Amino acid sequence: MRQAALLSPANYPALDKPPPTDSPEVQQWIQDVANTGISIPDISVTNIGEHRPCFLRGASSNVSLPQGGCLNNPDVVADTSRCWWTCGGCTRTTDITECPAPMTWGLTYDDGPSYYTSDLLNYLDQENLKSTFFVVGSRVIQFPNILQTQYIGQHQIAVHTWSHPPLTTLSNEAIIAELGWSKKVIYDVLGVTPNMMRPPYGDIDDRVRAISTAMGLTPVMWTRISPVATFDTDDFDIHGGLTTVEHVLQNWEDILSNATSRNSGFIVLEHDLFQQAVEVATGYMLPDALAHDPPFTIQPVVYCLNKPLKDAYIQTNDNKTNPPAQSGVAVTLSPGAPGSLQATGKAADHNSVAPFRVNTGLLAASLTGAAGLAAGLGVLL
Numbered sequence: 001m002r003q004a005a006l007l008s009p010a011n012y013p014a015l016d017k018p019p020p021t022d023s024p025e026v027q028q029w030i031q032d033v034a035n036t037g038i039s040i041p042d043i044s045v046t047n048i049g050e051h052r053p054c055f056l057r058g059a060s061s062n063v064s065l066p067q068g069g070c071l072n073n074p075d076v077v078a079d080t081s082r083c084w085w086t087c088g089g090c091t092r093t094t095d096i097t098e099c100p101a102p103m104t105w106g107l108t109y110d111d112g113p114s115y116y117t118s119d120l121l122n123y124l125d126q127e128n129l130k131s132t133f134f135v136v137g138s139r140v141i142q143f144p145n146i147l148q149t150q151y152i153g154q155h156q157i158a159v160h161t162w163s164h165p166p167l168t169t170l171s172n173e174a175i176i177a178e179l180g181w182s183k184k185v186i187y188d189v190l191g192v193t194p195n196m197m198r199p200p201y202g203d204i205d206d207r208v209r210a211i212s213t214a215m216g217l218t219p220v221m222w223t224r225i226s227p228v229a230t231f232d233t234d235d236f237d238i239h240g241g242l243t244t245v246e247h248v249l250q251n252w253e254d255i256l257s258n259a260t261s262r263n264s265g266f267i268v269l270e271h272d273l274f275q276q277a278v279e280v281a282t283g284y285m286l287p288d289a290l291a292h293d294p295p296f297t298i299q300p301v302v303y304c305l306n307k308p309l310k311d312a313y314i315q316t317n318d319n320k321t322n323p324p325a326q327s328g329v330a331v332t333l334s335p336g337a338p339g340s341l342q343a344t345g346k347a348a349d350h351n352s353v354a355p356f357r358v359n360t361g362l363l364a365a366s367l368t369g370a371a372g373l374a375a376g377l378g379v380l381l
């Protein structure tokens with residue numbers, strides 16, 4: 001009951017708005033980050049702006065990357081030392097950008113939970129598939145029971161911020177607030193805290209990386225095979241009319257073609273916020289992948305890294321395969337190149353699952369609201 005009371009929206013920041021940084025919670029998290037001793041690089045914020053066009057997520061494998069956001073930031077783009085993924089695709093070895101084993105798909109869905117997540121979960125159950133879900137804190141407040149269903153179903157839960165901003169545009173304190181509130185609401189619902197995050201739009205640089213590291217979060221991107229070709233289905237844009245199902249399916253075919261010729265596995269960007277994206281996933285992409293010959297291994301990101309599910313959470317990580325973050329960010333600058341993955345040596349133990357610390361009292365909680373979700377869509381677009 002205590003947890004149910006904590007989940008009252010009154011105890012959290014406003015949905016889909018950047019949380020204030022002067023709250024006691026955020027002030028504590030700022031102090032916690034300082035206490036890690038990890039230095040946050042003095043990198044200026046980018047000015048991508050309030051309107052976040054879809055191209056910030058990069059482009060599909062056969063689509064040239066529009067350069068609008070990058071053209072607005074010529075000095076920032078020229079400063080390759082900050083390793084800004086959005087313009088140029090720079091990654092660090094600390095970024096997870098692929099699965100080590102060939103023909104292995106690290107399955108991920110972003111921006112939920114939503115009204116349509118259950119449809120996806122039903123399909124995944126039917127096919128005995130597990131996924132990683134990068135959840136938005138504001139959506140967790142609305143759909144706590146769905147988050148619990150995902151967790152009980154042994155899917156991996158990971159952080160996707162509170163209000164879904166491009167993080168390089170924010171101050172250090174605002175980034176801490178976005179990640180901190182998302183971590184907190186997930187803990188309040190599940191009793192565990194994820195140790196992986198995905199920056200909205202993939203918008204990350206060394207400042208965001210350092211803050212993420214200090215907050216115990218490892219960035220997970222999606223596979224990029226050239227500066228202008230990423231494994232982004234663009235499924236998110238069907239809902240807004242910015243693309244068509246046919247186009248998304250063509251993107252998928254291109255991803256599939258590139259995926260099968262790689263000497264390592266891959267991670268694809270998909271979403272479970274809108275009905276159209278879930279329908280494309282369950283009606284075409286997943287059945288297509290399952291029927292593929294030779295077969296794909298489809299699993300959550302933590303599994304594809306040869307770690308047990310319990311290593312996906314700060315409280316249950318055994319610190320052997322996924323040690324706590326060290327000070328500083330590893331530096332291997334390779335603009336435009338896919339990140340190289342540091343695979344761990346421990347054998348997979350997929351039967352070892354995180355202890356269920358779900359607050360069952362919350363299963364009856366119903367905080368869902370159409371108005372809130374609708375309000376969120378404007379932000380998420």
Ligand SMILES: [Zn+2]
Pocket residue numbers: 110111160164200201
């Ligand atoms: Zn997102």
